[in-house]
Amino acid sequence: xxxxxxxxxxxxxxxxxxxxxxxxxxxxxxxxxxxxxxxxxxxxxxxxxxxxxxxxxxxxxxxxxxxxxxxxxxxxxxxxxxxxxxxxxxxxxxxxxxxxxxxxxxxxxxxxx
Amino acid sequence: xxxxxxxxxxxxxxxxxxxxxxxxxxxxxxxxxxxxxxxxxxxxxxxxxxxxxxxxxxxxxxxxxxxxxxxxxxxxxxxxxxxxxxxxxxxxxxxxxxxxxxxxxxxxxxxxxx
Numbered sequence: 001x002x003x004x005x006x007x008x009x010x011x012x013x014x015x016x017x018x019x020x021x022x023x024x025x026x027x028x029x030x031x032x033x034x035x036x037x038x039x040x041x042x043x044x045x046x047x048x049x050x051x052x053x054x055x056x057x058x059x060x061x062x063x064x065x066x067x068x069x070x071x072x073x074x075x076x077x078x079x080x081x082x083x084x085x086x087x088x089x090x091x092x093x094x095x096x097x098x099x100x101x102x103x104x105x106x107x108x109x110x111x112x113x
Numbered sequence: 114x115x116x117x118x119x120x121x122x123x124x125x126x127x128x129x130x131x132x133x134x135x136x137x138x139x140x141x142x143x144x145x146x147x148x149x150x151x152x153x154x155x156x157x158x159x160x161x162x163x164x165x166x167x168x169x170x171x172x173x174x175x176x177x178x179x180x181x182x183x184x185x186x187x188x189x190x191x192x193x194x195x196x197x198x199x200x201x202x203x204x205x206x207x208x209x210x211x212x213x214x215x216x217x218x219x220x221x222x223x224x225x226x227x
Binding site: 042045049101104105 | 117142146148153154155156157158161169204205208214215218219220221223
C-alpha cells in the first residue's frame with residue numbers, strides 16, 4: 001500500500017519570498033507523484049506530476065518539484081510567491097500503471113503582504 | 114464541455130434522509146472516480162468506474178453508499194439513511210483510459226447532515 005505524509009499543515013510566508021512544501025511518501029512498488037492545488041470551495045487542479053525521467057518537474061504558476069527516490073520525497077517549491085498562491089496544496093501518489101490517487105492531508109499556504 | 118460537472122454544489126439534509134449526487138465527466142473520459150474529503154483532510158478514494166463497470170470500491174463505501182454509471186457517461190452517488198459523519202465534500206474526477214494521465218476534478222458537492 002502507498003501512503004503520503006505532508007510534513008507541514010500550515011506554511012505562512014510573505015509575498016515574493018520563496019517557499020517549499022514538503023511531501024514524503026512510502027510504497028513498496030513504483031509510484032507516480034502529483035501535486036494538486038485547491039482554492040476555497042473548489043475542486044482540485046493539477047500543478048505538476050512526476051511519472052518518469054528527469055527528477056525535476058516544472059508545473060503551472062511557476063511551481064516545480066523534485067523527486068528524490070532515496071529520500072522518498074517530492075517537495076514542491078516556488079522561488080517567489082504571490083498573494084494569489086494562497087490555497088491548500090495536496091501531494092498525491094498512485095501506483096505505477098494505476099489511476100487511484102492516495103492524498104496527503106494537505107498544506108495550507110498563506111501568503112501575507 | 115469544459116470540465117467535470119457536479120450537481121448539486123451544496124446539499125443540506127436531515128439525518129436519516131437519502132441523498133443522491135450526480136457527476137458528468139469530460140465527455141471522452143472513460144474513467145470516473147469518486148472521492149470524499151472531510152474538513153482539514155485530503156480526499157479519500159471511494160470508488161472507480163471504467164466505462165459502466167465499477168472496478169474498485171473502498172472499504173469506506175459502506176452498505177449505505179451506492180454508485181452507478183449506467184451508460185458509461187454520467188455517474189450517481191447515493192447515500193441512504195444519512196448520518197452526521199457523512200458530512201463532507203464529495204469530489205468526482207475523470208480521466209482518459211490512458212494510464213496515469215491527469216485526473217480532472219469537479220468542484221464537488223458539499224453535504225451537510227443536520
